Amino acid sequence: MRKLTGKELAQAIRAQTAAEVAAGPQPRLAVVVATDDEASLWYVRSIAKAAAGVGIAADIVDLGPAASPGQIRESLVRLSGDGGVHGLMLQTPLPPGASAQELAGAIDPRKDVDGANPLSLGRLAAGLPAFAPATAAAVMALLDHYGVELKGRRAVVVGRSTVVGKPLAHLLLDRHATVTVCHSRTRDLASVTATADVLVAAVGRAGLIGADHVAPGAVVIDVGTNPTDDGGLAGDVDFEPVSARAGALTPVPGGVGPVTTALLLRHTARAANLP
Amino acid sequence: MRKLTGKELAQAIRAQTAAEVAAGPQPRLAVVVATDDEASLWYVRSIAKAAAGVGIAADIVDLGPAASPGQIRESLVRLSGDGGVHGLMLQTPLPPGASAQELAGAIDPRKDVDGANPLSLGRLAAGLPAFAPATAAAVMALLDHYGVELKGRRAVVVGRSTVVGKPLAHLLLDRHATVTVCHSRTRDLASVTATADVLVAAVGRAGLIGADHVAPGAVVIDVGTNPTDDGGLAGDVDFEPVSARAGALTPVPGGVGPVTTALLLRHTARAANLP
Known part of the structure; x- marks a missing residue:
């Protein structure tokens, strides 16, 4: 199982952004x-x-x-x-x-570095230039960083929020994945998620995704950041059992989170340079 | 097999719209x-x-x-x-x-009766009031007219256009269906579409959806309007074989089309009465 950490990628994005900013x-x-x-x-x-x-x-x-x-x-x-x-x-x-x-x-959509304006989401969906929500963009950046093929593959997103699930579905579609969006009303969630080549959990429920939700060898991206009793963070994915089954998995913390913050900074630097 | 014709529904929408307009x-x-x-x-x-x-x-x-x-x-x-x-x-x-x-x-989004402005799509995706593209709205109106349950059911949309597939995915999600969007790059399309309780074909390729694409008893909505050599219209669904397998199917012409036009008129009447 490959552990898809986000720290190196985040550092690379920050370094590139610092260079852009310095110029x-x-x-x-x-x-x-x-x-x-x-x-x-x-x-x-x-x-x-x-x-x-x-x-x-x-x-x-x-x-x-x-x-x-x-x-x-x-x-x-x-x-x-x-x-x-x-x-x-x-x-x-x-x-x-x-x-x-x-x-x-x-x-202002030109300053909307976290893609929160519905116009940004609509432009994203329509394939027009727009800032994506940083979390959704971070998922795509991680997939690209680790060379995960999307074209023609099955992607399943668990969670239909306006800030992660929905924009992510459009970003994945744009890359020619076949995309399914699941949520709290989905029946027999495991039977749907187990069809995924790429599975993204973005619900906000610690440990929702267990080994039986994951196809052997699947790439699993955990967007969850659920506070734990001891003051730490837990993902939506039950790390140990899923890591024994998945082909690749992001840790929480240290996966999507650092890349999200780095992309917010990149978006801000790009916003400052819009013509 | 139930034939989901749109003429009655379109007539009812037009009559209600005429009454609103007259007032x-x-x-x-x-x-x-x-x-x-x-x-x-x-x-x-x-x-x-x-x-x-x-x-x-x-x-x-x-x-x-x-x-x-x-x-x-x-x-x-x-x-x-x-x-x-x-x-x-x-x-x-x-x-x-x-x-x-x-x-x-x-x-102006308040006049955007065919939901073409990316802001309308974004507002729709965000669950805010907006006009949906009339064709996507017509699919939902037909499903409601014929009492098709969506909550917790699997909906598959074939086609990812900004005017039909994408807004429709959001409308179906909003009604708590589990939604998959397929397209030209989807591998083994039939294996995906055959998981659908509700299958919507919106590609623009005559006869793309055959019997092997459809689960027994599924509800199939055909958005395709492909010109035929004899000057008529053909849907994306191969009507005869699919009608022997599906539980319900819209005809082309006479299904989604008339409802679409009626909804454009309803949207216009509503736009004239926005506060």
């Missing part, structure tokens, strides 16, 4: 936050730190957990119109009553 | 045309005629087959800004060098 004016990423969720705040700080590491300025625009949808929208509109900001993200979760998908429509 | 100011549909393709022009005239039948005004804005992308865009921008126009469509094919997907971005 031009400094890109700036703004992250709008309206939560006091500790894990989210930790993630946002880790993005800011990673950004600094490649020479990208990052502003955390903290509106506080009591922000109204109107205040969040106003902030996104203002930052979209700010010529000094090149990348713009809206961190979730949001306060009750605020819809991330509705609000993300206020992000 | 308010007259809706107006504009169809931008830049082709001399006879089949397209015939289709546009048939839409205009059907519109008249329910009290909707239809303008065919014929730019001629030599129109430039700039001229087409200008026309779409003008009609998007025209308060007297409620529905707006861009008919394909377009002149060489003009991209329907790029140009459709100029259609």
Whole structure:
């Protein structure tokens, strides 16, 4: 079983991004936050730190957990119109009553480095240039990095979220895979996932995918990041039994996660250089 | 085998639309045309005629087959800004060098009654209100009309076009089906399609789907409209052999087609009544 770690790839992307950044004016990423969720705040700080590491300025625009949808929208509109900001993200979760998908429509698509605006998803689906959500893009980058063939192969995505499952289905289709999307209502999940040459788990349920869900030799990508009791992270895939059966498997942590952050930075650098 | 004809459903949609139209100011549909393709022009005239039948005004804005992308865009921008126009469509094919997907971005999403703007597709995928492409919506309307259960069932869509296959995949996912999208690069197509409880053929290749592609008892929806030598239409499904095996099958013509036109009119009436 090949362990598809993301650290080397992430490092290569960061190094390339740092070189791109060094060649031009400094890109700036703004992250709008309206939560006091500790894990989210930790993630946002880790993005800011990673950004600094490649020479990208990052502003955390903290509106506080009591922000109204109107205040969040106003902030996104203002930052979209700010010529000094090149990348713009809206961190979730949001306060009750605020819809991330509705609000993300206020992000200028040219600054939408995490592909959250429905227009970005639609352009992606239509095969037009757009930023893909960084997590979905990270799955594709890992598959490419490890030379996994997609054309004509069967890909099964478990999870139909707007941020991972759905855009990923389009990215895989675009690469000529035959794509199936499963979810909580799928009957006999294992019988579907076991048809996959490439299986992507993006549900957010620790250990959902066991050995019986996986065809011998399949490539398995684990997008899950489920907090464990001891303060660590567990994937959606039950690592030990699946690693005995799969041909290749990403670890959690250390698989998709680091590549996601690196791609957010790459997208920001590219956004700063759009004509 | 149940024959899933679309005529009754189309008639019911038209009658309901006529009643909606009669209750308010007259809706107006504009169809931008830049082709001399006879089949397209015939289709546009048939839409205009059907519109008249329910009290909707239809303008065919014929730019001629030599129109430039700039001229087409200008026309779409003008009609998007025209308060007297409620529905707006861009008919394909377009002149060489003009991209329907790029140009459709100029259609006001509130007037985009055939769901051609990538923003409409993205909103649909994100579960936000949007007009779906009329053909994709017609497939769903037929399935509902005939009481076909989707939740937890396996749906396979053959064809990954932006106007049918992709939006349809999202509509089916939204109804909790497990959805697979196949296409020209799919290996062993029959082995995939034979897993479908609901099979939708939307490729544009006459007779592509034979009996061996279909599970006994499956519901088969044929979106294909392939011109035949004798001036008629043939579907993507080989009707006789498949009808001996499927549980239900739409005819071509007389299945999805009439419902599509009726839904374009319904969308236009609804667009005229958006708040």
